[in-house]
Amino acid sequence: xxxxxxxxxxxxxxxxxxxxxxxxxxxxxxxxxxxxxxxxxxxxxxxxxxxxxxxxxxxxxxxxxxxxxxxxxxxxxxxxxxxxxxxxxxxxxxxxxxxxxxxxxxxxxxxxxxxxxxxxxxxxxxxxxxxxxxxxxxxxxxxxxxxxxxxxxxxxxxxxxxxxxxxxxxxxxxxxxxxxxxxxxxxxxxxxxxxxxxxxxxxxxxxxxxxxxxxxxxxxxxxxxxxxxxxxxxxxxxxxxxxxxxxxxxxxxx
Amino acid sequence: xxxxxxxxxxxxxxxxxxxxxxxxxxxxxxxxxxxxxxxxxxxxxxxxxxxxxxxxxxxxxxxxxxxxxxxxxxxxxxxxxxxxxxxxxxxxxxxxxxxxxxxxxxxxxxxxxxxxxxxxxxxxxxxxxxxxxxxxxxxxxxxxxxxxxxxxxxxxxxxxxxxxxxxxxxxxxxxxxxxxxxxxxxxxxxxxxxxxxxxxxxxxxxxxxxxxxxxxxxxxxxxxxxxxxxxxxxxxxxxxxxxxxxxxxxxxxxxxxxxxxxxxxxxxxxxxxxxxxxxxxxxxxxxxxxxxxxxxxxxxxxxxxxxxxxxxxxxxxxxxxxxxxxxxxxxxxxxxxxxxxxxxxxxxxxxx
Numbered sequence: 001x002x003x004x005x006x007x008x009x010x011x012x013x014x015x016x017x018x019x020x021x022x023x024x025x026x027x028x029x030x031x032x033x034x035x036x037x038x039x040x041x042x043x044x045x046x047x048x049x050x051x052x053x054x055x056x057x058x059x060x061x062x063x064x065x066x067x068x069x070x071x072x073x074x075x076x077x078x079x080x081x082x083x084x085x086x087x088x089x090x091x092x093x094x095x096x097x098x099x100x101x102x103x104x105x106x107x108x109x110x111x112x113x114x115x116x117x118x119x120x121x122x123x124x125x126x127x128x129x130x131x132x133x134x135x136x137x138x139x140x141x142x143x144x145x146x147x148x149x150x151x152x153x154x155x156x157x158x159x160x161x162x163x164x165x166x167x168x169x170x171x172x173x174x175x176x177x178x179x180x181x182x183x184x185x186x187x188x189x190x191x192x193x194x195x196x197x198x199x200x201x202x203x204x205x206x207x208x209x210x211x212x213x214x215x216x217x218x219x220x221x222x223x224x225x226x227x228x229x230x231x232x233x234x235x236x237x238x239x240x241x242x243x244x245x246x247x248x249x250x251x252x253x254x
Numbered sequence: 255x256x257x258x259x260x261x262x263x264x265x266x267x268x269x270x271x272x273x274x275x276x277x278x279x280x281x282x283x284x285x286x287x288x289x290x291x292x293x294x295x296x297x298x299x300x301x302x303x304x305x306x307x308x309x310x311x312x313x314x315x316x317x318x319x320x321x322x323x324x325x326x327x328x329x330x331x332x333x334x335x336x337x338x339x340x341x342x343x344x345x346x347x348x349x350x351x352x353x354x355x356x357x358x359x360x361x362x363x364x365x366x367x368x369x370x371x372x373x374x375x376x377x378x379x380x381x382x383x384x385x386x387x388x389x390x391x392x393x394x395x396x397x398x399x400x401x402x403x404x405x406x407x408x409x410x411x412x413x414x415x416x417x418x419x420x421x422x423x424x425x426x427x428x429x430x431x432x433x434x435x436x437x438x439x440x441x442x443x444x445x446x447x448x449x450x451x452x453x454x455x456x457x458x459x460x461x462x463x464x465x466x467x468x469x470x471x472x473x474x475x476x477x478x479x480x481x482x483x484x485x486x487x488x489x490x491x492x493x494x495x496x497x498x499x500x501x502x503x504x505x506x507x508x509x510x511x512x513x514x515x516x517x518x519x520x521x522x523x524x525x526x527x528x529x530x531x532x533x534x535x536x537x538x539x540x541x542x543x544x545x546x547x548x549x550x551x552x553x554x555x556x557x558x559x560x561x562x563x564x565x566x567x568x569x570x571x572x573x574x575x576x577x578x579x580x581x582x583x584x585x586x587x588x589x590x591x592x593x594x595x596x597x598x599x600x601x602x603x604x605x606x
Binding site: 074085088089090092093102103104110111112 | 476
């Protein structure tokens with residue numbers, strides 16, 4: 001199978017700073033690729049390369065086997081890469097429907113086709129397991145998990161084949177985290193979307209991931225499918241393996 | 255959708271609580287009852303509420319402030335501010351008068367003045383969007399500059415700051431007593447037998463159009479999003495910069511409309527025209543539920559705010575036993591009270 005996204009020896013430099021060094025990994029459709037790494041590992045640089053904010057300094061990114069070079073976020077979006085950022089890009093005082101279609105409204109002549117947009121919003125949210133009782137309500141009334149789902153449903157509806165989720169659970173309470181995990185699983189079940197799930201929660205990654213990639217200090221420490229990775233070794237890999245061992249010996253000496 | 259068991263029937267009252275103009279509806283009811291009571295006590299109830307001239311007094315003021323408040327509220331919803339509106343009325347009036355005095359035909363003078371003011375709005379908008387300076391500061395600069403430039407022009411060309419254009423405006427058909435009642439399609443006036451100044455009709459038409467645009471078009475959506483969270487709006491493809499520039503152009507064009515109408519109905523352009531009106535318009539927008547932080551508010555609310563302002567403002571003349579200066583105190587408290595009430599209502603929406 002051709003990977004939806006493949007990084008081949010990608011590096012990104014900012015002046016003398018090496019943000020990413022020789023990164024290679026693959027993402028397949030219908031699968032969840034958990035991208036793990038601590039703060040400063042280069043996760044956000046990687047997202048920005050994918051979503052067209054930055055261009056790689058070296059190496060290539062392949063989209064369904066074809067090399068691509070996104071010059072702007074708009075290009076990445078029209079190529080089918082949907083990014084759901086941590087802040088979600090939502091308007092709290094506007095209604096669910098208006099948020100869903102903001103910037104891409106459906107009109108009838110000059111005017112908004114509200115009934116149609118309400119129906120689509122309800123339907124698309126239902127696909128991800130959220131029953132929106134009244135899509136004309138302000139989004140401020142929704143829970144954090146539901147908002148996350150809205151942002152995901154919106155990206156999918158507007159044509160994302162590759163969905164990048166930037167730490168979707170990090171700002172939420174326990175119950176809402178589970179709600180979001182359930183949503184991500186629903187997206188996977190749709191079958192035709194490749195999901196990049198960026199997180200630093202190894203429990204969540206273990207629960208959902210089909211493939212794993214571990215970033216540390218700008219490099220991929222390990223990459224592979226569930227069978228290829230030692231699942232019990234997730235946590236040490238995330239913290240950078242050897243460094244954690246060093247710390248353990250340091251602590252045990254006291 | 256109606257069969258969804260998760261929809262609670264919250265009824266009209268609960269539902270309308272989430273409308274931004276709710277506070278101003280209460281405000282209007284209170285202010286009308288207050289002034290009806292006060293005028294009854296001082297025996298001027300008929301003069302203010304039944305006599306055509308009494309009604310004219312507050313309706314025409316509401317229309318004047320209301321037209322500006324439309325622009326003020328749109329800008330506030332988009333998170334911006336225009337302090338130069340009042341000064342732009344004088345600039346428009348003077349420009350229009352100067353065109354007329356130079357012999358430009360009246361229709362062309364109207365068009366040229368609108369182009370000039372729309373261009374000014376474009377310049378203000380571009381400065382705000384490009385430099386990222388707060389619009390409060392940018393338009394404060396034009397609050398000085400617009401009026402100053404208007405008077406400078408009239409002093410330079412005609413050596414006077416007040417420009418009379420009575421001779422350049424046609425008298426009404428049949429030669430009415432007042433030569434300033436213009437027979438002109440633009441400033442259709444009492445000459446046509448309508449009971450109010452043209453402002454009132456423009457106002458009513460504009461309110462309907464703008465209310466429709468804000469609620470029922472993509473552009474309206476974008477105005478709210480530009481003020482609510484500009485970064486998020488840009489991320490989903492809303493042309494935030496263009497929306498804001500267009501709103502500054504609308505704001506200056508509304509000032510232009512008032513400037514030209516004032517000259518037409520008074521027969522002269524006064525350098526003090528529109529003085530402090532920007533603050534009255536902003537007060538109307540705040541009373542009407544607009545949040546200074548942007549993203550929330552309604553044009554209909556601003557219209558109700560303008561009515562509240564006008565009734566309180568003119569009503570005080572019908573209540574001789576209350577000192578005029580106390581009116582300002584009252585108005586100040588009204589603005590403060592409305593802002594507090596609106597903030598409370600807004601919080602309720604977010605909390606559900």
